[in-house]
Amino acid sequence: MPPRHTIAKAVTVTGTALHAGVSVTMILAPAASGSGIVFRRADLGADIPALYLHVGETRLGTVLEQGGVKVGVVEHLMAAAAGLEIDDLLVTLDGPEPPILDGDALSYLTLLESAGMADQDRARTAIRVLKPVTVESGDAKASLLTAERLSYAYDLSFPVIGEQYYEFAFTRAGFKAQIAPARTFGFLSELEALNRMNLAKGASLANTLALDATGVVNSETQRFADEFVRHKILDAIGDMALAGAPLIARFEGRKSGHATNNALLRALFADPGNYQRVEL
Ligand SMILES: [Zn+2]
Missing domain, CATH: 3.30.230.20 (lpxc deacetylase, domain 1)
Known part of the structure; x- marks a missing residue:
């Protein structure tokens, strides 16, 4: 063990x-x-x-x-x-x-x-998902499905970026190579409004992939063509870590974000029949 x-x-x-x-x-x-x-x-x-x-x-x-x-x-x-x-x-x-x-x-x-x-x-203990749990909000959807191994799949759709899909079967080495380097991204058109709300005040071209109407402004710093969907999986892995223990499940997300991810964990833990705590 x-x-x-x-x-x-x-x-x-x-x-x-x-x-x-x-x-x-x-x-x-x-x-x-x-x-x-x-x-x-x-x-x-x-x-x-x-x-x-x-x-x-x-x-x-x-x-x-x-x-x-x-x-x-x-x-x-x-x-x-x-x-x-x-x-x-x-x-x-x-x-x-x-x-x-x-x-x-x-x-x-x-x-x-x-x-x-x-x-x-x-x-180490883990949380094994025993029944599929899904939350939806508008066109965003996130699910935890039963699986023998932890994996993530994400379907992204954004203006300018278009559609990106990524599948990640969790391993430590895979996380470091495929997911961890993917950087956060944002739209320059939203930056001024965010700054007025005291948000994104530390965002810079050094820490964010910035998009305008034509594409990535600082594309010389881009690490993967599909960096955006990889970052959404990074976010989902971070949000699922708030379960307090590793999951044994398959995560599937479509246009989902932090709100949906949190709602998904709340839905999982709302019914004790949905999961089981197990020693690894
Ligand atoms: Zn992020």
Whole structure:
């Protein structure tokens, strides 16, 4: 039976928060076996467990919220932790979001790998999906289906980008090579309006694939032709990590985002007949 994993030592990084635009220092540190992933706002003296029940806003990133304290844009870091099969981790921030770094999960994954992995004294547990669960909102749809192995499929459709489809059967090596490098993207036409709402203030051509009416503005930084759909899978992996344990299921998404992903986990856990906790 594989043990739970944490990291071997603390590592620190400083960078810009995607929405708040401020500089944030983040410390990733080992955590006690069974503690799960916890975000700590050192500036506010508050902890928030990285669990779907604490998800508040989902409009432009997944925001954890408890007792009026928030941590925004947790999904890329959560994806990196899931990609490395890290179960227990303390994430200490002195601001409102993890720094966005390159807008991918690879920046976090590289940092976590530099800390080294450490085995815990308990066995890993997973959540096996026993019945198909689907949520729909408008033309967005997300499902968790029964499967022997964890996999993701996503169907994207956006103006300018067009249609992209990607399938990913989860492995650690596959996550690092195929999914983690895919960067976040946004439309320049929306940027001014977002900035007026104090959102995307830290977005830049260095951390976001920017689109205008003709295509990708900073295409020289693009890593895959289908980087957009790969990033949607990255987001889904990060959002599903808020189940608090790895899933044994197939995720299928079509035009879905953080709101649908969170609704999907809430629907899964609403009925104890939908799932079973198992030792790996
Ligand atoms: Zn994202």
